[in-house]
Amino acid sequence: MTTRNRVLILLTALAVLAAVATASVLHAADRAARKDRPQAGGPAVAAGTVALTPASGERKLAFRNMAWGPHRDELATVPATTPGGKRTASGVKCLRFYAAGGTGICLQAVRGAVQDTYRAVVLDAGLHELRHYALAGIPTRARVSPDGRMVAWTVFVSGDSYAGTNFSTRTSILDTRTWRLQPNLESFHILKQGRTHHASDTNFWGVTFADDTHFYATLATGGSTHLVRGDTVTHTVRTLRTNVECPSLSPAGDRLVFKKRVQGRSPDAPWRLYVLDLRTMRETPLAETRSVDDQVVWQADGRTVVYALPGDYGADLWTVPADGTGHARRLMTAALAPAYVG
Amino acid sequence: MYVADSRGTPEAEARSATRPGPRSRAAAIAPTVLALGTVSLITDVSSEMVTAVLPLYLVTGLGLTPLGFGLLDGVYNGFSALVRLVGGHLADRGSGRHKTVAAVGYGLSAVCKPALLAVHSLPLIGAVLAADRTGKGLRTAPRDALISLSTAPEARGRAFGVHRAMDTTGALLGPLAAFLILRQAAEGYDAVFTVSFCVAAVGVLVLLLFVPGRGLAPAAPPRDGGAAPVPSLRAALALLSRRDVRRLTTCALLLGLATVSDAFIYLLLQHRLGVPDRWFALLPLGTAATFLALAVPLGRLADRLGRWRVFLGGHLALLAAYGLLLAHGPVYAVLVLHGAFYAATDGVLMAAASGAVPAELRASGLAIVQTGQAAARFAASIAFGAAWTAWGDRTALITAAVALAVCAATAAGLRPEATA
Numbered sequence: 001m002t003t004r005n006r007v008l009i010l011l012t013a014l015a016v017l018a019a020v021a022t023a024s025v026l027h028a029a030d031r032a033a034r035k036d037r038p039q040a041g042g043p044a045v046a047a048g049t050v051a052l053t054p055a056s057g058e059r060k061l062a063f064r065n066m067a068w069g070p071h072r073d074e075l076a077t078v079p080a081t082t083p084g085g086k087r088t089a090s091g092v093k094c095l096r097f098y099a100a101g102g103t104g105i106c107l108q109a110v111r112g113a114v115q116d117t118y119r120a121v122v123l124d125a126g127l128h129e130l131r132h133y134a135l136a137g138i139p140t141r142a143r144v145s146p147d148g149r150m151v152a153w154t155v156f157v158s159g160d161s162y163a164g165t166n167f168s169t170r171t172s173i174l175d176t177r178t179w180r181l182q183p184n185l186e187s188f189h190i191l192k193q194g195r196t197h198h199a200s201d202t203n204f205w206g207v208t209f210a211d212d213t214h215f216y217a218t219l220a221t222g223g224s225t226h227l228v229r230g231d232t233v234t235h236t237v238r239t240l241r242t243n244v245e246c247p248s249l250s251p252a253g254d255r256l257v258f259k260k261r262v263q264g265r266s267p268d269a270p271w272r273l274y275v276l277d278l279r280t281m282r283e284t285p286l287a288e289t290r291s292v293d294d295q296v297v298w299q300a301d302g303r304t305v306v307y308a309l310p311g312d313y314g315a316d317l318w319t320v321p322a323d324g325t326g327h328a329r330r331l332m333t334a335a336l337a338p339a340y341v342g
Numbered sequence: 343m344y345v346a347d348s349r350g351t352p353e354a355e356a357r358s359a360t361r362p363g364p365r366s367r368a369a370a371i372a373p374t375v376l377a378l379g380t381v382s383l384i385t386d387v388s389s390e391m392v393t394a395v396l397p398l399y400l401v402t403g404l405g406l407t408p409l410g411f412g413l414l415d416g417v418y419n420g421f422s423a424l425v426r427l428v429g430g431h432l433a434d435r436g437s438g439r440h441k442t443v444a445a446v447g448y449g450l451s452a453v454c455k456p457a458l459l460a461v462h463s464l465p466l467i468g469a470v471l472a473a474d475r476t477g478k479g480l481r482t483a484p485r486d487a488l489i490s491l492s493t494a495p496e497a498r499g500r501a502f503g504v505h506r507a508m509d510t511t512g513a514l515l516g517p518l519a520a521f522l523i524l525r526q527a528a529e530g531y532d533a534v535f536t537v538s539f540c541v542a543a544v545g546v547l548v549l550l551l552f553v554p555g556r557g558l559a560p561a562a563p564p565r566d567g568g569a570a571p572v573p574s575l576r577a578a579l580a581l582l583s584r585r586d587v588r589r590l591t592t593c594a595l596l597l598g599l600a601t602v603s604d605a606f607i608y609l610l611l612q613h614r615l616g617v618p619d620r621w622f623a624l625l626p627l628g629t630a631a632t633f634l635a636l637a638v639p640l641g642r643l644a645d646r647l648g649r650w651r652v653f654l655g656g657h658l659a660l661l662a663a664y665g666l667l668l669a670h671g672p673v674y675a676v677l678v679l680h681g682a683f684y685a686a687t688d689g690v691l692m693a694a695a696s697g698a699v700p701a702e703l704r705a706s707g708l709a710i711v712q713t714g715q716a717a718a719r720f721a722a723s724i725a726f727g728a729a730w731t732a733w734g735d736r737t738a739l740i741t742a743a744v745a746l747a748v749c750a751a752t753a754a755g756l757r758p759e760a761t762a
Contacts, residue, residue, distance in 0.1 A: 006551040013547050017540040024537060025523055028530030035528075095402075115521050117620065136619030138401045156401055157622060170619065183619060199731035200609060222731075268406060268463045293405070310405055 038069035042313075043087055043334060045071045050090035052099045052125040054342040059300070062104075062341050064094055066314040067334040075106065075127070080340060083317070083332040092127055096139045097337040098297075099123075101148020103176055104339075107139030107155075120153050122176055131179060136170050141246065141295050142337070145209035149177055150232065152207035152215070171204040171217065173232055182232070185217065189236040190228075197221065204228075204237075206246035206295050208256070216247045216256060227258070227276075241281070245271070246295035250302050250322070254278055257286070257296045257305050257322055265291065273307070275322050288320045288328040297338050298322070308336050374492035375501045377552040378485055379508030384545035385448060386509055389474070390516025391538045392455065395524065399531045404462055421472065423713045423720075425479030430709025433484035434573035438555040440484040440491075440705060445549055447481025450474075452542035458535045483709035488553065490696035490704060498696055499649055502689030503641020510634040514627070578706035586698035587707060591714045593753040594691060597657050598718025600746035602664070602726050602739070604629070607680055610667050613735055617673055625677065632681020633688075640685045641693070649694035650757065656686025657750050664743040668736070691715065 038045075045067055054060050054077075061083055065076035071089035075097055078085050094106035095118070104123035109116050118135040120142075137157035144151050154171040171185040182188075185204040190197040199221050207217040213233050219226045227244035230237035247256040255278060259271035269291030276283045286305075296305040305322050308315040313334035320328040400406045433443040454474040461467055486502075493501040519541075520534050527533050581587045602610075608625045611617045617625065644652035663679035666672070692708055699707030722742075729738035 001551075010544075010547060010551055014544060017543055021537040021540040024533045025526055025530065028523075028527030028533035032528040032530060111525075114518060116524075134618070134620035136622045138398060140401070156397060197731075198734050200606065200727050200735065201731075266463070267465055315405075 035068045035072060036070060039067065039313075042067045042069070043084075043332070045069060045076065045087040045089050047071065047091060048088035050075060050077050050088055050092075050127055052104050052123070052127070052341045053102045057342065059340060059342045061332075062097065062099055062339045063317065063332075063335040064097055064337045065089055065334065066311075066336055068313065075104075076335075077341070078332070080342075090127055092123070094337070096142045096153070097339060098142040098144050099339045099341050100144040100146055103144050103148035103151065105142045105144055105151045105153060107135065107142055107153055118155065120151075120172075120174075122151060122174070130176070133172070133174070133181060140169070141171075141206050143207050143209060143295070145212050145215075146251075147212065149212045150175055150209055150215075152209070152217075154205040154207070169203045169205045169220075171207060173207065173215075175212075175232070182235070185230070185237070187235070188230065189234075190219065190221075191236060191238045192221070192226070193239060208247050208249045208295070210249055210253050216249060218245045218247065218258075225261070227256070241276075244276070247276075248296045248298060248305065250298050251300060252302055255302075255322065257298070259292055259294075260285075269293075273305075273320070275324065284324040286320050286322065286324055287326050288318070290328075297340065300340060306331060306338050308338075370494075370497055371501065371504055372492040374553055375489050375505060377548065378489055379505045381448065381545045381549045381553070382485070382505060382509040383512035383515075384541055384548060385451065386512030387516045387519055388455065388538045388542035388545065389451065389478075390513045391520040391523075391534055391541070392458065394517035394520045395531055395534050399534075400464075400467070403529060403531045406464055422475045422479040423716050425476050426482055426713050426716075427706075427709050429480035430483035430487070430705040430707075431573075431575060431578055433487060433705035434578070434703055436573075440488050441549070441553055441555040443705075444481045444484040444488065444553075445546060447477045447479070447484075448542070448546045448549055450477030450480065452477075452539060452546055455535050455539035455542055459532055483705045483712065486692045486696075486708045486712075487705035490692065490708070491701060492554075495697055496645055498693040499641040499644030499652070499690055500638060501641070502693045503638040503644075503685070506641075506685070506689040507634050507637040510630050510637065514630055514634065573702050573706065578703055578710065581699060581703055581707050581710060584698065587695075587710075589756050590695055590698055591711050593756055594711055594715040595718045596749040596753050597746070598715040599722050600742060600749045601657075601660065601719050601722050602742050603719060603723035604680075606723065606726055606730075607663070607667075607676070610735060610739060611673055611676060614667050614739075615670060615673050615676070628674065628677030629681045629684065632678050633684040634681075636682050636685035637689060640682070641689055644686075644690045644693060649690050649697070652686050653690050653694060654750060654754055656683045656690070657746065657753075659683045659686060661743060661746050661750065664739060664746065668739055668743065 045065060059080040060077040061080045062075060062077045065071055065074050065087055073093045074089040075092045075094050076087040076089045078087055092106060094108050096107040098105050102125040104127065106121045106123055108119060108121060110119055118139055119132045120135055121132040122130045124130055135155045137155040139155050141154040151174045152171065154169050157168050157170050173182045186202050201221055203220045205218050207215050209215045213231055215230045217228055217230060219228045219237060219239065224242050225245050226239040227241050227247060228237040228239050243260055244258045247258040249256055256276045258274055258276060260274045261270045262272050271291045271293060273286040273288050273292050274283045275286060290309060292307050292309060294307040296307040298305055303322060304319050306317055306319045309318050311333055315336040316333045317331040317335045317338055318328050319331045429443050429447060433440045451474045454470050457470045461470055489501055489505055490498055523534050523537060524530055611625060612622060640652055659679045660683040663676050666676050695708050695711040696704065726738055726742060729741055
C-alpha cells in the first residue's frame with residue numbers, strides 16, 4: 001500500500017469516527033438540556049425562602065430536589081406533614097445535604113477550568129455560607145450533631161489514576177464553634193477489639209452523632225466493616241461489632257438503623273436495613289426488602305426512618321417503621337438527602 | 343537487522359559516545375518508533391478518558407458504592423502478567439507476528455469501551471476492565487520488541503524514552519478530553535465512552551497502517567550462537583540460562599521487591615507530609631509530568647553512560663524519595679524524584695533487556711523481564727501493606743528504604759552490564 005493510500009484511509013476513518021464522536025456528545029448534551037426544563041406531571045417547584053429553623057415553627061422536610069426544571073439539584077423544603085405538596089427551592093445547589101440544630105452542611109460541586117472539584121459548605125439557619133472546605137473526592141455522606149455544633153462528611157477518593165478501580169473514603173469532622181477540622185478520621189487512634197490497630201487499608205464512612213463528643217461510624221479494614229463508637233475529644237474509636245455500615249442513631253440515642261451486607265445477594269445490591277438495639281445489642285431486619293445504599297434519617301417520633309432508593313428522576317424518598325413491622329412506602333418522588341428541620 | 347549488535351556490546355556503547363552532536367541523533371528516531379509512540383499516545387488518551395470518569399460514573403451515574411472494588415485489582419494484575427508472557431511468546435512465533443499480536447491487544451482494549459455502555463453492574467464492569475487489561479498485557483511485549491527491533495542498539499534508550507514520553511502525554515491529555523465532554527454534556531458518560539472508543543479505533547488504525555509488519559524480525563541467525571534459537575516456550579525459558587538475561591531479571595526482581603507502589607507513595611505523602619485533600623488527586627500528575635519531561639533525556643543518558651547505571655540511578659532517586667518522606671521533605675521534591683525514578687527505569691530496563699535478548703526471542707525476553715519486575719512489585723506492595731498494619735507507616739517505610747539500599751547494593755555488585 002502506498003503512503004498516499006494509507007493517509008487517505010486514515011483521513012476517511014478519522015472523518016467517520018469524528019462524526020460518530022460528535023453525534024454522541026451532541027446527543028448527550030441535548031439530553032442534559034432536557035433535564036433543565038420542567039417535566040409535565042412532575043412535582044411543583046417554586047423559588048422561595050428556605051430556612052433551617054422555619055419562623056412559623058412548622059416542621060419541614062428539607063432535601064435535594066431532583067425534579068427536572070430550573071430548580072433541579074437545589075436544596076428545597078416541603079411541610080413535613082405534606083411531603084407531596086409544593087416544593088420551595090432555595091437556589092443553593094447541593095449533591096448531599098443534612099441539617100440539625102440550625103446548622104446545614106451542603107456538599108456541592110464547583111466548576112473549574114480543567115476539572116470539577118467539590119467542597120463542603122457550612123450554612124447557618126438562613127442558608128448563608130459560614131465557611132467552606134475543599135473536598136478530596138465525590139461526596140457521599142453528611143451529618144450534623146443534634147444541637148448543630150459538630151459536622152461530619154464522607155467522600156470517595158480514587159487517588160491513583162493508573163489503578164482506576166481502587167477506591168477509598170475520607171471522613172472529616174468539623175467543630176463549628178472552634179472551626180477546628182479533623183480532616184481524616186484515619187488519623188484517630190483505633191482500638192480494634194480493645195487493641196491498638198494501625199493499617200494502611202482503614203476507611204471510615206457514615207458518621208452519626210450522639211452528642212458533640214460521641215459518634216458512631218463505620219470502619220472498614222482487612223476486608224470487613226465494623227461499627228465503631230468514637231470520641232472527638234480523645235481522638236479514639238473503638239470497634240463494637242462487625243458488618244455494620246452507615247449507622248443512623250435514633251433521636252433517643254438507644255437504637256441504630258444501619259445497612260447490613262447480606263449473604264447471597266448480588267454484589268451490586270448486597271444490603272438490607274437492620275435496626276440494632278444498643279442496650280441488648282440485638283438486631284432486627286426492617287420491612288424494606290430491597291437493597292438500600294443510604295444512611296437513613298429518623299423521623300422525630302423515633303418510630304420510622306426515611307431513606308433514598310433509585311427512581312425515575314435519580315432517587316425517590318421512602319419510609320419504613322424502624323422496628324421491623326409494617327411495610328415500606330414512598331414518601332415523595334425525585335428527592336434525595338432528606339433532613340427534618342424546624 | 344541489528345542482530346549482530348543484540349548483545350549490547352561495549353563497542354556499541356563506545357560508538358554512541360563518539361557520535362557527533364545531538365542534531366544528527368535527533369534525526370535518527372525510527373519512523374516505526376514514532377508510529378508506535380503515536381499509537382500509544384492516542385490509546386492512552388482513550389483509556390485515561392475512561393479511567394478519569396469511572397469513579398464519578400460508578401458513584402453518580404450508576405449509584406453504586408464501589409468500595410472494596412479494588413480488592414480484585416491484585417487478581418487482574420496477576421492475570422495481566424500471565425497474559426503478557428503469552429503475548430510475548432505468540433509475538434515471537436513467525437515473522438510479522440509482533441504487529442498482529444499488538445493489534446489484537448489494542449483492538450481488544452478498543453472494543454471494551456462500547457462494552458462499558460452495555461453493562462451496568464459491578465461484576466460485569468469488572469469483567470470489561472479485566473478484558474481491557476488483557477489487551478494491554480497482550481500488546482506490551484510485542485510493542486516494546488518492535489521498538490527495540492527498529493532501533494540501533496546504541497540509540498535504544500532514547501527510542502524507549504521517546505515512546506514513554508509520548509505515552510505519558512496521552513495519559514495526561516485523556517482526563518482533560520473527558521472533562522471537556524462532560525462540560526458540554528452534564529452526566530454524558532455514554533458520550534465519554536463513545537468518544538473513547540473512536541479515539542482507540544484511530545490508534546488501532548495508525549498501528550495497522552503505519553507500523554511495518556514484516557522486515558523487522560531478523561532474517562539471519564545471530565553470530566554468537568551459531569543456529570538461531572527457535573522461538574518455542576522452552577527457548578524462551580532457556581533465555582534465563584543466559585548470564586546477562588538471568589542477572590538482569592534477578593536485579594529487576596530484587597529492586598522490584600523494594601519498590602513501594604504508587605498508591606502507597608501518594609498515601610504516604612498525605613499521611614506524612616500532610617498534603618491537603620484538594621491536591622491529593624493531582625499527585626499522580628506530578629509524577630507523570632516529571633516522567634514526561636525526563637524520559638527522553640534519561641534515555642539518552644542511558645545510551646551514553648550505560649542503561650544499567652541509569653536504571654540503578656533511578657532506584658537511588660526512589661531511595662531519596664523515601665528519605666524525603668521520612669524526613670518530611672518538600673512534596674514537589676518527592677514527586678520529581680518519583681517521576682525521575684520512572685523515567686530512569688521504565689523504558690531504560692527495556693533498552694537494557696533488548697541488548698541481552700536475541701532478536702528471535704525479543705518479545706518473550708522482554709515479557710519475562712517485565713513480568714518478573716511486575717510480580718516483584720506486586721509482592722512488595724502486599725508486604726508493604728502488611729508492614730504498615732503491623733508496625734505503622736514510618737517503620738514500614740524505613741524497612742522499605744533499608745531493603746531498597748540492600749537490593750541496590752546487591753544489584754550493583756551483580757552488574758548485569760558488567761562491561762558497560
